[in-house]
Amino acid sequence: MTATTASAPTAAPRRILLLVVGIVIVAVNLRAVVTSLGALLDEVRDGLHLSGALAGVVTTIPTIAFAVFGATTPWLVRRVAPARLLVAAMAVLTLGQLLRVITDSAAAFIGFSALALAGIAVSNVLLPMMVKQHFPDRPGLVTGVYTLSMSAGAAAAGAAAVPVAHAFGSWRAGLGVWALLAAVAVLPWLPAALHRGQQLAVRRPGHHPGARIRPARTRIGWALAVFFGMQSIAGYATMGWLAQLFRDSGFSPSTAGLLLAGVTLFALPFALLMPTLAGRVRRVDLLIVGLTVLSGISYAGLAVAPHGGAVLWVTLMGIGQTVFPVSLVVIGLRARTPEGTVALSAFAQSVGYTLAALGPLLVGILYEATGGWIAPLGVLTAALVVQGAAGVLISRPRYVEDEAHAPGAHEPVEAVAPTPAAVLAETGPLAEPLREAA
Missing domain, CATH: 1.20.1250.20 (MFS general substrate transporter like domains)
Incomplete structure (x- = not known):
């Protein structure tokens, strides 16, 4: 009884810390896939023999993917709990980044890039909702923390992609290394994703629940x-x-x-x-x-x-x-x-x-x-x-x-x-x- 009582006060702070860490690590991933490619675009063009038109498609894919796949998120949220959806999104991001660096096909590279960006698009939409749901009293602070993390991740990926590629002798390493970061982002959300009671908050009375x-x-x-x-x-x-x-x-x-x-x-x-x-x-x-x-x-x-x-x-x-x-x-x-x-x-x-x-x-x-x-x-x-x-x-x-x-x-x-x-x-x-x- 004493142990239960003693552990109760620490449960909420630990849960809040885990949520913040989870949001931050997801945010760090949200631009790394784009900025790392931008830094290595010339090497990717040479390695995959991309035409100028295809290179233009590669640089336009992020905004198109964010628009199209982001729009599916409300539909997904009604069918999958948010924490599980974030886990799935980071898993898709990991898979897409890995698959695009092992292909020699320009078309496959574009397709797998779109797959990775689909995971980012869903996360883009989910994070404001997660902040609203879990931090209703501090939305500005938590949003600031995760946008700061997003900017830091973008800058780090842009700066490190070329040195990593040179260190391993291939542009594939400079892009593929960020898949490890996406895989790490899955870990803080696994406890919530595996919890059977995890679901979206019920609508408030008076707001047409149906x-x-x-x-x-x-x-x-x-x-x-x-x-x-x-x-x-x-x-x-x-x-x-x-x-x-x-x-x-x-x-x-x-x-x-x-x-x-x-x-x-x-x-x-x-x-x-x-x-x-x-x-x-x-x-x-x-x-x-x-x-x-x-x-x-x-x-x-x-x-x-x-x-x-x-x-x-x-x-x-x-x-x-x-x-x-x-x-x-x-x-x-x-x-x-x-x-x-x-x-x-x-x-x-x-x-x-x-x-x-x-x-x-x-x-x-x-x-x-x-x-x-x-x-x-x-x-x-x-x-x-x-x-x-x-x-x-x-x-x-x-x-x-x-x-x-x-x-x-x-x-x-x-x-x-x-x-x-x-x-x-x-x-x-x-x-x-x-x-x-x-």
Whole structure:
């Protein structure tokens, strides 16, 4: 009896610690598969004899996979407990990374990369829900910790992929080593996954327990999707083109790469601070607009003085892009329940990553057409304006469950042009889970 009593107070802290460790290790894996490939893309192209077109497909796969597979997560959550689903997602990520480094086929490499990214896509959507479910009183802090871990994992994989490849004499080692990290991410979730009582929290009374939450039929769902898409465009355009901008302005390739890495490096402290603030302040819109303005100043600086003020512009851009973890916090704040969070997260990320796939492409087209960076930076600035406006809308205290079940909510939102994600929801082999994600 005494032993039981003594162990009881320590059970909760141990469980909380295990949950935090599990979330952090999963987060570290969420960008490593992308940044490690980016660092070794030339070696992969030579090793698999990829054409320029196929190399373009490889670099576009992440956003497409995040959009398509992320949309299936609400459908999966209704059938598999979240902890078990995270274990499965990390197992799929491990398998995909291993299989893609043992093939000599370009098509198989792309397919196995998509498999690995499917595991990431599901985890992308699940983590905000896990934070909402297990840390309802500290969503900002925990979101900050896992987005900080995500950034650290991305930076570490990008920096270490080439040295590891050189150490083992093959690009395959530089990509395959990250499968070990994904396998480790399974371990903290095994106790919860093996627990028979593990299930999604029951819906609160008064929120139509028999009804599915469809964010595509709510204003808050579309506002969050647009906001997530606009900030994703900036992030992926930066990863794809910022180093080239600095090279064009007179920096050496190695210095341009360091400046690109600086966007992540300078943002790391703020990646923890900003989501914590978002979870505590009363006016989230002021925080979002402030970060958006910082990004706008960095774009203006890059347009007029890309060489002389490079470090300042990179610093401001890095801080401005911490609007990404803020968006994850707001997803949790705009839902009352874990199932509302996962539905809203899936919809916002599915539509958002679909838009994000267009960002680097549009920047590249404008750069080739004009031979300079004024037009591309102008388009990114326009995206910032939309981001700021959507940020004001998502800051209003509304909940997706309330809008989804309000009178007339069964009718589709008027005057909204269909997106690729919306089209996929009506056609194709993933039609049912995509419709349920919406």
